[in-house]
Each structure stands twice: as C-alpha cells, then as structure tokens.
Amino acid sequence: MSVLVHSSMPSVFTENTVQAKPIALEVRNVVKTFPTDSGPINAVDDVSFSVRQGEFVALVGPSGSGKTTMLSILAALLTPTSGQVLIDGQDLAKMNERERVRLRREKIGFTFQSNNLIPFLNALENVELMLRLNNRLDKAGRMRSAELLARLGLGERLYNLPSQMSGGQQQRVAIARALIHAPTVVLADEPTASLDTERAFQVVQTFAALIHENDRAGIMVTHDLRMCQYVDRVLQMRDGKLVRVYETREEILALARGGEHE
Amino acid sequence: MGLAFYLAFKEVWRNKGRFLLVSLVIALITLLVLFIAALGEGLGTNNREYISKLDGQLVVFLEKSDYIITASRLRQSTLRAVRRVEGVDDAGPVSTSNTAILLPPGSKNEVLKVSLLGVEAGRPGFPQLTAGRTFLSSTAREVIVDQRVLDRTDIQIGDTITIRSTQGVEDNFYDLKVVGTTSGQAYFFQPSIFVTPAVWEKIRPKSDAELGNTVPAINIIVVRVKDPAQIEQVRNNLLESVKNIEVADIQTTINNIPGYTAQQGTVQTQGGFTLLIGILVIGGFFQIQVLQKVPQIGVLKAIGASNPVVGAAAVIQISLVTAFGVAIGGVLTWLFSLGFPPTVPLFFNGTASALALAALLAIGPLGGLVSVIYAVRIEPLKALRLS
Ligand SMILES: Nc1ncnc2c1ncn2[C@@H]1O[C@H](COP(=O)(O)OP(=O)(O)OP(=O)(O)O)[C@@H](O)[C@H]1O
Numbered sequence A: 001m002s003v004l005v006h007s008s009m010p011s012v013f014t015e016n017t018v019q020a021k022p023i024a025l026e027v028r029n030v031v032k033t034f035p036t037d038s039g040p041i042n043a044v045d046d047v048s049f050s051v052r053q054g055e056f057v058a059l060v061g062p063s064g065s066g067k068t069t070m071l072s073i074l075a076a077l078l079t080p081t082s083g084q085v086l087i088d089g090q091d092l093a094k095m096n097e098r099e100r101v102r103l104r105r106e107k108i109g110f111t112f113q114s115n116n117l118i119p120f121l122n123a124l125e126n127v128e129l130m131l132r133l134n135n136r137l138d139k140a141g142r143m144r145s146a147e148l149l150a151r152l153g154l155g156e157r158l159y160n161l162p163s164q165m166s167g168g169q170q171q172r173v174a175i176a177r178a179l180i181h182a183p184t185v186v187l188a189d190e191p192t193a194s195l196d197t198e199r200a201f202q203v204v205q206t207f208a209a210l211i212h213e214n215d216r217a218g219i220m221v222t223h224d225l226r227m228c229q230y231v232d233r234v235l236q237m238r239d240g241k242l243v244r245v246y247e248t249r250e251e252i253l254a255l256a257r258g259g260e261h262e
Numbered sequence B: 001m002g003l004a005f006y007l008a009f010k011e012v013w014r015n016k017g018r019f020l021l022v023s024l025v026i027a028l029i030t031l032l033v034l035f036i037a038a039l040g041e042g043l044g045t046n047n048r049e050y051i052s053k054l055d056g057q058l059v060v061f062l063e064k065s066d067y068i069i070t071a072s073r074l075r076q077s078t079l080r081a082v083r084r085v086e087g088v089d090d091a092g093p094v095s096t097s098n099t100a101i102l103l104p105p106g107s108k109n110e111v112l113k114v115s116l117l118g119v120e121a122g123r124p125g126f127p128q129l130t131a132g133r134t135f136l137s138s139t140a141r142e143v144i145v146d147q148r149v150l151d152r153t154d155i156q157i158g159d160t161i162t163i164r165s166t167q168g169v170e171d172n173f174y175d176l177k178v179v180g181t182t183s184g185q186a187y188f189f190q191p192s193i194f195v196t197p198a199v200w201e202k203i204r205p206k207s208d209a210e211l212g213n214t215v216p217a218i219n220i221i222v223v224r225v226k227d228p229a230q231i232e233q234v235r236n237n238l239l240e241s242v243k244n245i246e247v248a249d250i251q252t253t254i255n256n257i258p259g260y261t262a263q264q265g266t267v268q269t270q271g272g273f274t275l276l277i278g279i280l281v282i283g284g285f286f287q288i289q290v291l292q293k294v295p296q297i298g299v300l301k302a303i304g305a306s307n308p309v310v311g312a313a314a315v316i317q318i319s320l321v322t323a324f325g326v327a328i329g330g331v332l333t334w335l336f337s338l339g340f341p342p343t344v345p346l347f348f349n350g351t352a353s354a355l356a357l358a359a360l361l362a363i364g365p366l367g368g369l370v371s372v373i374y375a376v377r378i379e380p381l382k383a384l385r386l387s
C-alpha cells in the first residue's frame, strides 16, 4: 500500500532539502526529574535534538520511556529540571507564565490523543477557535479554515459537532486546528491511537504532507511503528534517554516494516 | 473578553436543554423568594400601616407596658398633661379595638372585620381624609372608613353601616353614618374605621366589668413636636413632667405591635433559607459541570486560552443562566399575582422585592464561585495526561 510513496523518493534528496531550512525547535540537554515514593526518577534524561522547518519527526519508545513528558516540555506545559528548549530561538525557560500561554497559542499547534475538540463547537468553529485565540479571525481566516478541513476530507462536515463525528474525523479536525494559525511547531500525542489501521495511515499521510508543504516542524508521539514510514526522522527513547535516531529512508522503512508495536 | 463571551454563549446555546433546566430551577426559587418577600411586605404593611402614617413623632404609653399598644391604658388627665409639656405642638389620643361591619344579605361574607379606632378630629392620630368630611361633634354617630372597606363592600359615603359589638354577654348593634374616607390605614391586619373617643367607648366590645365605663379608655397618645430636630429633647421633657408613662418613637412602636417583629423575622428567615437553597443548587450544578469539563478546559488552556478568559467565560455563563432564570421567575410571579384574591396581602412594590431581586441575581455568582476558582486552577497539562 502507500508505503511506496516515500520509499520511491531518494533519501539523499530528502535530507538535503530538510537540512537547508532553519532550525525551528532545539532541545539541549533536557532533564526532567520527578520525585516518587522510591526516590527521584529522571523521566527525561539528558535529551538533545533539533527539528528544522518542514521536518516531520516521530518520537517512539516503550511505555514509560518519557515521550509524553518530553512533549509536555516542548509545549511549555512543563518546565524541565535542567537544560534548554528553544522555539524560533526563544528560550522557554526565560519566559513567564503569560508569555508561555502566548507562545502556546501563537507558535504551537496541538493534537491530543482524545478529548481533542471543544464539544460545544462544530468542526469549523473548533478550527477557527485557534484564530480567535490569536485575535486573528477574519473572512480570509474563515475561508482558510473551511479549505483546510476540505483538504482533510471534511468538506461535508464543517457544521458537525464533535459528537456527530467519528474518532478519525475528530482527529482530522484537530490536525486542522493544529495547523491553521501557522505555528512554528506542531505537536501530536498519539494521533492514531483511536483509529483503525486504514484510517491511521490516511490521517498520518495527510498530516505529513501538510507539515512538509507549510514548513512546520512536526513531532508525533506514536506507539505504532508503521506510522514512521511518513516521517523524516525517528527518535527512540528508553528510560528517559534518547537511545537511537533513525535518519536514512532505509533505516526508517526497515523500522516501519518491523512491526505494529514495538 | 470577546472570546470569553463567545465561549460562554456557544456552550449555553449548544446545551440549551441542560442550562434551561437550571434556569427553571432558579425561576422557581425566584418565584418563591419574591412571594415570600411580597407576603412579608404585605403582612407588615397590613399590620403597621396606620401607625407608620401617624401625624406625629412620639408615642406615649403607660409605664411598664413595654410599648405594647394593647397593654397600655392612659387617663384623660395624662392627655391633658402631655399637651402642656414644653416642645409639644399637639397630642391626640388613640383607642384601639375590633369590630365587625354587618353586610347586606346576599353579600359574599356576612360581616367585614375591621379595626375600630377612637381618635379626636384634627388631632394627631386622626387620619388624612381622601373624601368627605370630619365628625360634626364628639358624640356624633359618624364614621370615617379606610378605602379598603369601600373596595371590599358596596358601602359608599353617606350610607349608614351597622356594626356588631359583644358587650358583656349581649350582642349589641350600632348604626354609624359614613361621612368620610381615608386610604391606606390598615391596622392589625384589618382595614380601620374611625370614630370619636366618646362614640368609641360607647360602641366598642366590652367585658362585663367595663360595661359601666363612660370615660373613654386611651391606649396611646400620639405626640407631634414643634421642632422635629428636638424629638429627643421633647421625649425627655415628657418623661420628666408626666408621671407613669414611657415614650417611644414610631419605629419602636411598630416593632412592638404584637407579633410584628416575630412575623417579619419568620418571613425573612424563610426568604434567607430559600436563597441559601438557591446558592447550593447552583453551586452544585456548576461544580458537577466543571468536574465533567476538566479535559475540555485543559485543552482550552493548552492551546493558549489564558486563565482570565477561562474564568470570565465561567462567570459570564453563570450570570447568564441566573439572570435568565430570575427573569422567567419574575414573569411567573407577575402572572401568578394576577390570579391572587385581594385579601391575600401581597405587596410587590416595596424595597423588599427589589432587595430580593438583587439577592437572587447574586446567588448565581456566589454559588458558582467555587466552580469558577476550580476552573481557573485546572492545569493545561490535564489535556495531555488525561488522554
Ligand atoms: N507527574 C509525575 N510524577 C511522577 N512521575 C511521573 C510523572 N509524570 C510522569 N512520571 C513518570 O515518568 C516516566 C515517563 O512517563 P511518560 O508519561 O512521559 O512516559 P510515556 O513514554 O509517555 O509512556 P506511555 O507510552 O505509556 O504514554 C514514567 O515512569 C512515569 O511514571
């Protein structure tokens, strides 16, 4: 099936175009320590990496390896114990809470595993909400929101409430919401967890295409290694550490073929 | 702020049924509170109206009567003494009793119960006339009636009414000619009719022991002072120069009308408890709602909604639902009041109603306060961790 889309592309070409773009997100020696009953544990342990504009990265690893913690730190929802996170060159640690809230609505796009959408807003309103939050909703914004939803196959669903949509449709609305305000970084926590395989491939493929087209820096946490076929790089974590990075197409496709779950 | 309004309105609009239900509960509470307030106002007015309109500032009671009108008995000599006191402009006697006006056969009720008040024409205690004239002489069998008597019967000025008085062991009947009217003069839950002290003594209900009396018994003396700024001074003068009396102002007199304070207290307590129930109901509803909304609020904050926006949206929503409920309740109250007979003392025009409305509008934000604080404190991280 659509595994062929990327494998037919020369890997050298992919890396070259990506590396030519500026760095959007930089993580330097980030550590996050949580106190627990059995002593402090490092949920994230000295992790460093960077993501360029137009690059789509997967974050994988066994349960408890620190993926969600990492994502929370990138989203400025959690402050690291030590280390630095820079988005567009701005250090998150140097911001106060108000500036972090502002950063989240201006520079970050989000999709969550579930409960993504505001239940009392329809599909279009959920996407427009991101523009409203930024006080940027105008006629053009409305049109772009509807177009983006149409692009994601939801042209007929603009006025449906979340309760009237399937999990996959809701996830696509969330993807539109994560992209509409032209954020620097797009973060997705298990975007395919509630979808069947067929839907999951479709959603991630469209997601990847939009990130590439619009030069966003995308980071997706996933348990499903098959989804890695659409990304440009895979970061593997274990016990809070970044243990391996898959960079070439061959490596990535081998990992993606390796199995459904690790 | 625009965003907060948007979120608050959209949520209410898309969950009309649920929010309407809360509004209806608030409407019922409003209905109850407004009726209790109106009843309190109505009962209070019917009890104190005549006293509160007295043409004077001080009221003289018998010593140790504890300012209770029915427990006070004063002599004619006391009245004369009071009139001579320095600073007193004028003073008039008031004698209180009850009687029943016989109604013509075929009327809905056989009798109309009224307060029978003995007062001297033109003196403090005498009511302001709205039509007709005052008594021709101190012994004339003439009566001035409260407008309510005319409203509830077919009696008119110029008619002769018959009252029934139980004197000793006999029922005696007396004819009185209606010569004037006054308005808003209820006393002790009944409309009042006014006669001269001499006539009052003659026709009032009496016990066996009182049958021989000819000198009118006076309950209280209403004192009008020369200079309203000198009330306290005149009060002291009275206490110094007249023996065996105590002196109160009008408000104290009202508060000591038998049962008045207890009744107002009861009504206010009922109203207060109903408001409290309202606060708890609204508080409970919005608290349950905010608990259900934790993931949703977490998402809102994670994607960049600030705490002020989330808090304002919650407050706006609660205020909206409360105001809507109070409005429905107000309309319901008005509709219901149209159907109530005039004998039920409901007074909606008092400050009591305005106060009740203000209190009702406050119960939403008060009850919802905990839930608003809770909403503001929800961590955006919940959006990631709960999913
Ligand atoms: N608030 C916290 N307090 C204490 N320990 C925590 C806290 N949050 C996370 N941890 C611990 O940190 C480690 C990493 O957790 P995290 O949720 O980031 O893992 P994950 O890779 O997302 O796992 P999963 O795949 O199951 O979602 C775990 O051992 C977890 O128990």
Ligand SMILES: [Mg+2]
Residues within 6 Å of the ligand: A067, A068, A069
């Ligand atoms: Mg996780």
